[in-house]
Amino acid sequence: MTELIPAPAVLVAAADSWSRELLGQLVLNVRCDADVQYVGDGPQAIEALRQQPFALALVEQELPLADGLDVLRAARQMRRGEAFILISSRADAASVRAALPLAPTAYLIKPFNAENLRQRLQKLLLVPGQEVVCDLPSMNPQTSLQDFLRTARDSTDGAPLMDGVELAARRCLNAEECVLADLENEFGRDPQITACLIAAANSAAQHVGMSCQTLAQALARLGLTQALNLALGVSLQRAAQLDEPLLKQSAEQFWDLSQRCADSAQTLALALGADAPRCYTAGLLHCLGELALLRSLQDWCNGGGELDEDEIEGCLRELGAGFGSALRARWRLPLELRELIAAAYGVSAGVFSREALILNLAASAVRMPQEQRGELLESKAARMLGLKSAQRRLLEAL
Incomplete structure (x- = not known):
């Protein structure tokens, strides 16, 4: 050599x-x-x-x-x-x-x-004993935050990872016994890993038959080792973990919101006889844009940029949805899943599946105080679903 x-x-x-x-x-x-x-x-x-x-x-x-x-x-x-x-x-x-x-x-x-x-x-x-240290990439001091984020939107690596994903991937790779159900338990609450594995399972090299729209379907198509390899690779990307306290605090709020929406959508779907796994997945991924934006803001900080709480909130409010749309399209997530995720943000004129109406109700419920959730019973989505009395009580209790 x-x-x-x-x-x-x-x-x-x-x-x-x-x-x-x-x-x-x-x-x-x-x-x-x-x-x-x-x-x-x-x-x-x-x-x-x-x-x-x-x-x-x-x-x-x-x-x-x-x-x-x-x-x-x-x-x-x-x-x-x-x-x-x-x-x-x-x-x-x-x-x-x-x-x-x-x-x-x-x-x-x-x-x-x-x-x-x-x-x-x-x-x-590497030669024995050799260490390589690389400086983080610096930015042009003339670059504004808005210009930086406009560029980042079309090239983002996605959301940051919740704590423990890299350790879980390494542990499972080296375990004598590990099954797909273990991976679903390890990664099923992380929006980034879930989205990446679904996207990878639907890539041209993997695509056979129906599209994968849930983590369980993606794991079955990819197989144990390939899924673990991809999870490890994602965890090694730059800014996969957030270091800035304000950004991490905001990410934790969106992780919590994603999980509550996923759980609520799954509960409603089970009660209504709808596709609960798809509803869970869409609920988990509906904040992917905001999380991807926070990861790009971490890159901004790593390059020498500064942020305060008001700037973070303003960026999330103005750009989060755009980051999500661009990322889901670039990763070529199945169109049906993308439409289901979009329903979390609103339903207007048209014909909607039960799953889309459920996502809309679940996302609305987790964003409002519990004492106000009775108002959802008068929403368009609730009326179109024709909720029975037990289902109406369930919606109020979410």
Whole structure:
């Protein structure tokens, strides 16, 4: 292997954007100074290798147009000797034998253990005893908060994580026995992980049959290890945890609001014979925009910006909904789920499903004092649902 340069260039090639993000985050967790280049097909990977030397190439075998084995073959023909990790879903002996003459540094079988790969990357990208410290990115002092947030809205990584998600992912990855039900319990109250796993399960590389609209459906499609890998990758992103006390305090309020809305929507759905898991999911995700905005404000602070409580409240009031709409669209969450989330903010003219009316009632209930919840019985959503006496009492008690 060639000697590693101080700030190594690393090529990540994977067809699925969520897989690329995971691999890139594992690299950056080990070497925050790495120059990571991302490509989505075989010819792009081969061209990138021709353009410059890389310290490491992380390449999935299942690439469009030219597969990972073709990329490995091209890399070896260039005789640069970079480390090359081939990641494949093919575990049969013939596939492994086909790769061995090309001397990959490692041949990993999907689903691989992300924590084990991270430790392998440490050996490849760091010399013993070496530590790499990276300064947080600074901002142009001329950039206004509004300009910063307008840019952040279209590129945000989503919401911050509730405490304990990274530890839970590492613990489950290393546990001898862990089942999907354990993951649903660990991650089912975190809006970011729930949204990310649903989005990943509906990505082009995973999509088969009906769309996934709940965490349980996403976990079943992704499988135990891949879901854990993605959760760990999300937890390693910059600003995944909030440091500023005012921002964390505000996030805790939105986490609480999300959970109460999810629980209330689920309770109403069960009472009305509606789709309770979908209602729970939509309730949990309906504050995703406000939470994503708080994470962007953490980036603002990390870059040297300052905030006070009034500015935070103003940004949330004016921009939170826009952050949520942009994020749900960019992640391509199922349209039916997006429409259900939107119902939490209002219903106007048109035909609405029972689930949408339930979301509207649940979101309204958790935002008003309990003594005023009787007013919801006269709302448009309640009238359209035709609540019976027991259901009306339930709504007042939410």
